[in-house]
Amino acid sequence: MLLCRGLLQRRNEKTGYDIGIGDDMMLKRFNPLFLLFFSLCLILSPACAGEQQKVLVLEISDSITPVSDDIVLDAISMAKSGGFAALVITLNTPGGGLDETFNIIEQIDQTDVPVIGYVYPQGVKAWSAGTLILISTDIAVMAPHTIIGSAQPVEMSATGIEPIEDSKIVNAIVALAREKALMHGRNESVAEEFITKNLNLNAESALDAGVIEFIAPTIEDMLVQIDGEVVKGITLSTDGAGIEYYTPSVRLSFMNIVSNPLISSMLIMLGIYGVVFGISSPGMGAEIFGIIAITLGLIGTGFDVNIAAVFLLLVGIVLVVLELQAPGFGVFGITGMVCLIAGSILLVPMSFPNYYTPADFQRSLMISIAAPTVVVGIVMVFAIYKVMEVRHRKPLVGEMIGDMAKAIDPLEPGTAGFVRYKGEYWKARADEHVTKGEKIEIVKKDGIVLVVKRIPQND
Numbered sequence: 289m290l291l292c293r294g295l296l297q298r299r300n301e302k303t304g305y306d307i308g309i310g311d312d313m314m315l316k317r318f319n320p321l322f323l324l325f326f327s328l329c330l331i332l333s334p335a336c337a338g339e340q341q342k343v344l345v346l347e348i349s350d351s352i353t354p355v356s357d358d359i360v361l362d363a364i365s366m367a368k369s370g371g372f373a374a375l376v377i378t379l380n381t382p383g384g385g386l387d388e389t390f391n392i393i394e395q396i397d398q399t400d401v402p403v404i405g406y407v408y409p410q411g412v413k414a415w416s417a418g419t420l421i422l423i424s425t426d427i428a429v430m431a432p433h434t435i436i437g438s439a440q441p442v443e444m445s446a447t448g449i450e451p452i453e454d455s456k457i458v459n460a461i462v463a464l465a466r467e468k469a470l471m472h473g474r475n476e477s478v479a480e481e482f483i484t485k486n487l488n489l490n491a492e493s494a495l496d497a498g499v500i501e502f503i504a505p506t507i508e509d510m511l512v513q514i515d516g517e518v519v520k521g522i523t524l525s526t527d528g529a530g531i532e533y534y535t536p537s538v539r540l541s542f543m544n545i546v547s548n549p550l551i552s553s554m555l556i557m558l559g560i561y562g563v564v565f566g567i568s569s570p571g572m573g574a575e576i577f578g579i580i581a582i583t584l585g586l587i588g589t590g591f592d593v594n595i596a597a598v599f600l601l602l603v604g605i606v607l608v609v610l611e612l613q614a615p616g617f618g619v620f621g622i623t624g625m626v627c628l629i630a631g632s633i634l635l636v637p638m639s640f641p642n643y644y645t646p647a648d649f650q651r652s653l654m655i656s657i658a659a660p661t662v663v664v665g666i667v668m669v670f671a672i673y674k675v676m677e678v679r680h681r682k683p684l685v686g687e688m689i690g691d692m693a694k695a696i697d698p699l700e701p702g703t704a705g706f707v708r709y710k711g712e713y714w715k716a717r718a719d720e721h722v723t724k725g726e727k728i729e730i731v732k733k734d735g736i737v738l739v740v741k742r743i744p745q746n747d
Contacts, residue, residue, distance in 0.1 A: 341373040342530035345507065348377060352384020352417045353547035354588075355540060357391035363534045367401045373526055374402040374519070376507065377425065380409070383416030386441070386461075393424040393468065402426050402519035406510060407434040407491075415439070419482050420461075424468040426519045428500040429510050430491035436499075437488030439465070458483065474499050507531060543588075552588030555581045560601055560628065567609050600631030688730050693740060698724045704737060716740045 346363040348356065360377070367375040396403045405425030407414045413435040414422055422428050422436060430436065441452040441461065452458060462480050469479035475498040481487040494500045501517075504510035508531070515527035536544065546552055559581030566575025607624030688709070696713065697705030699722035707716040707728060716738040722728055728740040 340528070340530055341525050342371075342532055343374045343376055343511065343526060344370065344372040344532055344534055345376045345378060346534040347380075348418075349380045351549060352381060352388050352392070352421075353544070353549070354385060354388055355543040355547045356384065357388045357395065359534075359536050359540055359544065360392045361395055362536065362540060364395055364399045364401055364403075366534060368399065372401070372532075373522075373524060373529055374404055374514075376404045376406055376510075377421070378406050378408040378507075379414035379418045379422060380407070380412040381414055381418040383418060383438075386417065389417040389420055390464075392421055393464075396421075396424055396426070400520055400522075402522055402524060404429060404510070404514065406504075406507070407431060407436060408507070410434065410505060416441075420465060420468070423465065423472070423474060423479055423499060426472065427502070427514055427517060428472070428474070429502045429504055429514070430494055430500050432491050432503060432505055434491050435488055436494060437482050438486050439482040440484070440486045469499065546584050546588035548588070552585045555585030555588065557585075559583075559585060560605060564605050564608050567605075597631045600627045604628035604631060688733060688738070691730050692743065693728050693730055693738070695722050695724055695726050695728055695740075698722065699740070707738065707740060709738070714738050718742070 344363060344367040346360065348359075363377075364375060366372075403425045404427045405422040407418075407422060407430040410431045411433045412431075415436070415438040417439075419436045419439045439461075441457065443450060443452055462483050465479040465483055466476040468474075469476045478487065478489075478497045478499050489497060489499070491500070491503045495503055502510065502513045504513055511526040511529055511531075514524055517524045546555065559578040562574045562578025562581060564578075566578055604624040604627030607620045607627065611621030611624060691709065693707040693709040693714070693716070695705065695707050695716075697707075699705045699707075699716065699718040701719055701721070702717075704715055704717040706713050708714075709730070715736060716728075718728070718740050720742060722740070722742055727743050729743050731739045731741050733739070
């Protein structure tokens with residue numbers, strides 16, 4: 289509308305008159321032409337004013353997993369095809385896979401869509417891989433009271449969690465961090481210290497150190513602050529822009545769930561025990577569930593599985609099944625449980641560079657995986673003990689004769705009901721009337737049915 293108004297108010301160089309709506313002489317001279325031009329301006333006024341800008345917001349609120357790079361790629365494609373002014377990636381993550389982090393950084397570099405990294409909401413963190421992604425975005429923003437840093441790679445060993453000291457590995461990550469900081473005009477030395485010194489910074493310190501550009505408590509405030517910034521040759525016009533949140537497809541949503549380290553590892557463990565129970569108790573379908581769960585778990589981990597761990601798990605399954613199927617003293621079962629527990633611990637994706645997270649998160653992850661395995665193992669040992677107890681128990685038939693029980697149902701000649709014997713419910717019949725709650729004596733056992741009689745009452 290402003291453009292149309294400007295055209296109407298141009299000064300005619302020959303006459304010296306302003307061509308305006310209130311100029312009767314010019315309206316009389318150019319009445320048909322003017323009305324047509326004015327009508328077109330009214331019709332095209334929304335186009336003259338321009339459509340409202342919009343931004344796409346992608347939330348990363350958990351570990352960086354094998355499906356994370358697919359989600360980022362899909363969000364970038366949606367932002368580009370949907371005409372979004374920018375893609376905002378909110379970060380709230382303890383870290384994740386280094387290969388996936390490299391892929392995400394490459395996608396940010398290769399797209400012509402402006403990408404804003406935003407540690408959000410207030411009070412969260414973007415450690416290790418999250419920090420690398422943040423300093424690789426076109427504009428880096430943090431909400432108040434958020435933390436970045438702790439980017440030194442660590443690995444699990446027999447003695448616990450240890451930092452990676454191999455200069456080849458550390459220098460490679462340092463070079464990447466410094467290059468991305470240089471690329472976006474940020475502090476290269478601080479980017480290096482995130483890795484070499486496990487430096488952690490809050491929002492104010494990060495802004496003072498020059499590793500981020502803005503601090504914003506909300507997405508709306510952040511859009512106001514970055515308005516007018518030039519990114520990839522594009523001047524951002526985000527003040528008052530519409531906000532749309534990215535929703536992954538059903539396939540990506542499902543993959544995002546099963547790729548969570550806790551979920552994928554638990555699926556594998558449940559699958560293993562499902563196979564064990566399925567083999568020991570055929571016909572229940574547990575083995576089918578086990579195979580499906582193991583398959584989903586392996587897909588979730590990106591098929592990056594420790595071969596030694598798989599071998600220990602298979603040996604453990606075989607030993608436990610042997611213990612359940614053949615009489616013994618529990619040696620097979622105990623050894624099998626040791627193999628299952630050791631295999632489950634080794635199966636957790638801890639080794640560098642497959643998993644790249646702060647030590648505290650890796651420790652929590654190991655506990656989360658090992659603890660359920662130990663609990664299930666205790667249950668398995670108890671089950672094996674009960675099986676052995678049943679195997680070595682003397683037959684009860686004969687020992688029951690003459691013992692007393694209690695009628696749960698009234699018994700009539702020719703009909704059967706239930707009685708309680710040593711806390712167990714047995715089907716029973718009597719040749720005489722027995723009232724409910726009456727004490728009775730077991731005379732004999734006919735298959736699974738007890739034959740009972742009333743106990744004479746003393747007058």
